[in-house]
Amino acid sequence: MEPLSNRKKVLEQKPMNFWERLYLPAIFQGMGITFRHMFKKKETVFYPEVEREFSENWRGMHSLKRDEQGRERCTACGLCALSCPAEAITMIAAERQKGEEQLYREEKYAAVYEINMLRCIFCGLCEEACPKEAIYLDGPIVPADYLRKDFIYGKDKLVEEPMKVQQD
Amino acid sequence: MELAFIIEKFALILVIFLISLTVAAYSTLAERKIAGFLQDRVGPNRAGPGGMFQPLADGLKMFFKEEIIPTDSSKALFILGPSLALFTSFLGSAVIPWGQDIEIAGRQVSLQITDINVGMLYIFGVVSLGVYGIMIGGWASNNKFSLMGAVRAASQSISYEIPMGLSIIALLMATNTLSMKEIAEQQHGINWNFFYQPLGFIIFLVCSFAETNRTPFDLPECETELVGGYHTEYSGFKMGAYMFSEYLNMFLASAVMSTLYFGAYNYPGMDWVNDLTGPVIGPLIGMAVLMLKIFAFIFLFMWVRWTVPRFRYDQLMNLGWKILIPLAIANIVITGIVITIFDKL
Numbered sequence: 001m002e003p004l005s006n007r008k009k010v011l012e013q014k015p016m017n018f019w020e021r022l023y024l025p026a027i028f029q030g031m032g033i034t035f036r037h038m039f040k041k042k043e044t045v046f047y048p049e050v051e052r053e054f055s056e057n058w059r060g061m062h063s064l065k066r067d068e069q070g071r072e073r074c075t076a077c078g079l080c081a082l083s084c085p086a087e088a089i090t091m092i093a094a095e096r097q098k099g100e101e102q103l104y105r106e107e108k109y110a111a112v113y114e115i116n117m118l119r120c121i122f123c124g125l126c127e128e129a130c131p132k133e134a135i136y137l138d139g140p141i142v143p144a145d146y147l148r149k150d151f152i153y154g155k156d157k158l159v160e161e162p163m164k165v166q167q168d
Numbered sequence: 169m170e171l172a173f174i175i176e177k178f179a180l181i182l183v184i185f186l187i188s189l190t191v192a193a194y195s196t197l198a199e200r201k202i203a204g205f206l207q208d209r210v211g212p213n214r215a216g217p218g219g220m221f222q223p224l225a226d227g228l229k230m231f232f233k234e235e236i237i238p239t240d241s242s243k244a245l246f247i248l249g250p251s252l253a254l255f256t257s258f259l260g261s262a263v264i265p266w267g268q269d270i271e272i273a274g275r276q277v278s279l280q281i282t283d284i285n286v287g288m289l290y291i292f293g294v295v296s297l298g299v300y301g302i303m304i305g306g307w308a309s310n311n312k313f314s315l316m317g318a319v320r321a322a323s324q325s326i327s328y329e330i331p332m333g334l335s336i337i338a339l340l341m342a343t344n345t346l347s348m349k350e351i352a353e354q355q356h357g358i359n360w361n362f363f364y365q366p367l368g369f370i371i372f373l374v375c376s377f378a379e380t381n382r383t384p385f386d387l388p389e390c391e392t393e394l395v396g397g398y399h400t401e402y403s404g405f406k407m408g409a410y411m412f413s414e415y416l417n418m419f420l421a422s423a424v425m426s427t428l429y430f431g432a433y434n435y436p437g438m439d440w441v442n443d444l445t446g447p448v449i450g451p452l453i454g455m456a457v458l459m460l461k462i463f464a465f466i467f468l469f470m471w472v473r474w475t476v477p478r479f480r481y482d483q484l485m486n487l488g489w490k491i492l493i494p495l496a497i498a499n500i501v502i503t504g505i506v507i508t509i510f511d512k513l
Contacts, residue, residue, distance in 0.1 A: 022491060024370070027476055034206045034475040044210045 051140075059122045061139030062115055064159045067105050072159060073134035076110035080126035080135055088119035089126060106132075113158060117142045117151040176277050184261055184281065191462075192415040193223040199415075199470050206474045230408035238401050240310045249305025250402065250409035256298040257416035263287035264423045265352045267433045267455035271447035279451060280349055287348035288336060291424055292329070295379055298417060299325040302381075302388060305410070306398035317397030320481070321388035324378055327488040328385075332375035334496035335368040338503040339428060352432035357439070360431035367499045369429045371492055376421040378488070381414060383473040390478060422465030426458060433458040 019025055045052050054060070065073050076093035094111035096104045103109075120142075126135050145151055197212065197219060204211025212219040237246055267279035284290055299321055306318020342364050343351050355361055362369050378385040389397030396402075399410045426432060433454030442450035479487070 021486075023487065027472070030475045031471060034471065037208055038205045040208050042205075042210050043208045044204075 059124045059127075059137035061117075061142050062120075062126070062135055062137050062153075062158055063139050064110075064113065064155065065134050065136060066160050066162060069102070070162045071101075071103060071105040072109060073105050073132045074110045074113065075106040075108050075132055075134070076113075077108075077131065079129040079131065083125045083129035084120075085123060085125060086119045086121050088116045088121075090114050090116075110155070113155050115153050115158065117153055118148065172275065176272075176275070177281065180277075180279065181262075181281055184266065185258065188258065188261055188416060188419055191419050191466075192412055193227065195415040195418065195466060196226060196411070197222045198466070199473075202467065202470045203474050206471070227408070230405050233404040235404035235406060236401075238310060241401065242308045242310070245304050245308035246401075247406070249301050249303075249308055250406040250413070251301075252304060253298060253301025253413040254409045254416070256294055256301060257413040257420060259294045259297075260291050260420040261423065263290050263348050264420075264427055265349045265432055266458060267451040268442075270451040278349075279455065283347060283349045285345075285347045288340075288346045288351075288428075291348075291420075292333065292336075295417075295420075296325065296329060298379075298413070301410075301413065302398045305402065306388075309398075309401035311401050313394045313396070314398050314400045317388040317390070317394050317400070320390075320394075321381065321398060324381075324385060324387060324484060324488075327485060328375045328378035328492070331371050331488065331492035331496040332379065334493065334500060335365075335371040335375070336428075338368045338496070338499045339365055339372075341500070341503050341507060348427055352427055352434070355431040355434050357434060358431070358436040360429065360434070362429045362431075365429065365499070365503070367495065368503075369425075371496050371499065372429065373425065374487075374492060376425060377469070377472065378484075380417040380421050380469070382418065382469055384476040384479045385484060386478060387481060387484060392478075418466060418469050419462065422462040422469070423458075425465055426461035430461050 067073050076091050078091060078093075081087075081089040081091060090112075091110045091114070092112040093108055096107050096109055122137060124137050127137055142151075200222070201211035201219070203209075212222045215221040215225045237243055262281040263284060265278075265280040265283070269276045269278050271277070302321040303318045306314040306316075306321070309315070339351075339361060340346065342361065343354055345351060345354075351361070377383075381388050387397075388394075389399065391397075394400070399407055402410060433451070435454070435457045438450075438454065441453060444450075445453065
């Protein structure tokens with residue numbers, strides 16, 4: 001059969017000669033290589049102090065967005081929870097009362113919105129499912145913690161700061 | 169036996185004990201740091217400035233871990249194994265001459281715990297005993313992997329003691345003594361045995377790697393095929409004792425190699441320095457030089473560990489029996505011929 005590429009190399013297995021059987025020359029060669037690596041630039045990123053640059057489509061912690069007037073966009077339709085393959089999202093919907101128009105954009109809003117960060121696989125399907133552009137995975141890395149209950153993030157951690165919207 | 173003599177020896181033993189402990193503890197940090205540097209990483213750096221307190225943290229962790237003794241193991245032997253390993257690795261440093269005689273309050277104090285006239289044989293005996301710790305621990309675990317590791321350790325140790333002993337015979341022919349102190353004294357200045365016995369040194373070095381169970385000869389604890397080797401069933405402080413004894417053995421092997429081949433506490437221009445600094449500071453500088461040599465050897469151990477992969481078992485045996493032993497015998501023959509010719513001249 002015709003070879004697809006010319007990269008195929010036939011290696012001959014020769015019996016080792018005396019110096020090769022001593023292993024020492026090869027070991028010295030290897031030690032030279034490792035010694036040179038001692039003075040190379042270290043690849044380590046000192047994570048909590050320094051963060052690696054994230055790519056454009058990096059998916060991190062979720063944030064619940066507000067609109068231009070600082071109102072929560074989420075209308076508690078539950079599509080994100082439905083789309084979530086890990087079943088990490090739960091919510092309880094509530095009706096907007098009179099006088100809360102500056103807080104919530106639609107007549108219905110999420111009174112409780114919880115994401116279990118231990119279940120979340122950061123696939124981004126919630127962000128795709130959301131019809132109101134209310135949830136985005138644009139946050140930082142979800143930090144480590146000691147207790148399982150501390151990984152269930154409520155609205156206090158998820159909803160965007162109102163200040164941030166005004167600055168934009 | 170005067171009181172001053174006892175106090176002086178006791179103090180010396182204590183100091184050397186503490187030095188060995190510190191060096192072994194910080195070897196664990198050095199190992200991880202050097203591993204990091206050789207792999208373009210930085211190694212542990214969180215505990216204290218630059219990771220200085222990492223050995224303390226590791227030690228604490230070892231102490232507080234749960235110690236599990238398998239129900240089917242023989243308990244007494246299970247505990248004896250790591251104890252013996254740790255015990256024997258402390259013994260060897262008794263005959264190492266750490267420096268020239270030092271003058272304290274008008275007394276000549278020897279910086280060697282005891283100068284027995286068969287010091288070299290003593291070290292051999294102690295090093296061979298070290299394998300019993302591994303053997304007993306592996307046997308007592310009642311685990312096939314541990315037993316395999318223990319058997320490997322034993323056969324490896326026996327195979328590599330032969331070329332080691334043969335390389336020492338050549339050194340013995342050159343120095344005419346077995347006393348560590350006399351060997352150290354003969355290498356005054358730069359008159360180091362390495363220049364007379366380069367081949368013997370290389371054989372001794374390779375055998376030291378095998379005797380201390382360091383990579384490329386760490387088959388007793390080969391993770392890829394034996395889970396954890398002889399210490400598979402060990403946890404907590406007993407595991408720590410095994411690890412610690414490995415680093416102590418490395419320290420001892422480095423000290424022996426520095427003493428036998430690299431001039432112990434001798435360095436070029438030492439007479440001039442001794443005249444300049446007097447009978448107290450001078451020997452201490454010599455001791456520092458010996459420590460430097462030891463650290464260089466420990467670095468070599470680690471450098472090789474993070475360069476060379478593990479040998480296969482048949483390669484290990486081939487190297488020991490078919491290469492090193494013939495080389496060591498050839499070394500004896502060459503040494504004998506050279507000495508005879510020089511005597512006739």
